[in-house]
Amino acid sequence: MNDRTENLLLALPGLLLLALAFLLPIGQMLALSISGPDGPTLDHFVRFLSDPYYLGVLWRTVRLSFLITLICGAIGFPLAYIMTKVGPRLRLWLVVMVILPLMTSVVVRTFGWMVLLSRSGLIPQMLRDFDLVGRNFALMQTEIAIVVGMVQVLLPFMTLSILGVLTRIDGRLEEAARTMGCSFLQTVRTVVLPLALPGIVAGSLLCFTLSASSFVTPNLLGGSRIQVLAASIYRSVTSAPDWPFAAAQAVILFVGILLVLLPYIKLTGGKNG
Helix, strand or coil: CCCCHHHHHHHHHHHHHHHHHHHHHHHHHHHHHHHCCCCCCHHHHHHHHHCCCHHHHHHHHHHHHHHHHHHHHHHHHHHHHHHCCCHHHHHHHHHHHHHHHHHCCCCHHHHHHHHHCCCCCCCHHHHHHCCCCCCCCCCCHHHHHHHHHHHHHHHHHHHHHHHHHCCCCCCCHHHHHHHHHCHHHHHHHHHHHHHHHHHHHHHHHHHHHHHHHHCCHHHHHHHHCCCCHHHHHHHHHHHCCCHHHHHHHHHHHHHHHHHHHHHHHEEEEEEEC
């Protein structure tokens, strides 16, 4: 028995589990999305792509996911950089503070944001007290509420992805750049940022895919007024119910996320090769 056959046998249980837990449900979803009373049809996709409402839901999902990813990167990179420059004990506490929210249910954290962002909540009340907003100002059931809640949920994924790369960067490279006359910002821009790019890309992919497919936080903070694609799928299943149309929406979401992942997989595959 050669090494290739032995490796294949060792990987066989995992491949079977992957086929049963992932490929089989995906295949059933694809089959359901083209099912019709008279046989296979693309009517469900045509209905989605020809309806301005659903196209608006798709565009909102993509737009908010990109915005959430951008904000997570803008906060996560400086935070991860600071964590690499502090002492071991303080770094440990910072890592614990970043990881700690992951130990709490997303539903619990979202309900906390609902309390803070409600009309009588702490944040709107503070803005009214400083005369920054009007008396009827509200944050709940707005895109701002979704962005705030999702950034808090996804920020640890971005920060930890970048931190794992930054900790492997040789500090002497920054010292050399400063010796050659670079300022702090120039050093970060020309040395640290390019070397941290793999972590930024990995964290961005995690944030984007999790944000685009998230249901609980956007549904609770956005309500029925601000629909995203995952909530639209849920409504198609529970309200109508229209399983084929829900499956078609899920396929569109799946393909959209796959189109984002493929360029990264191709680039990293080429580098590893």
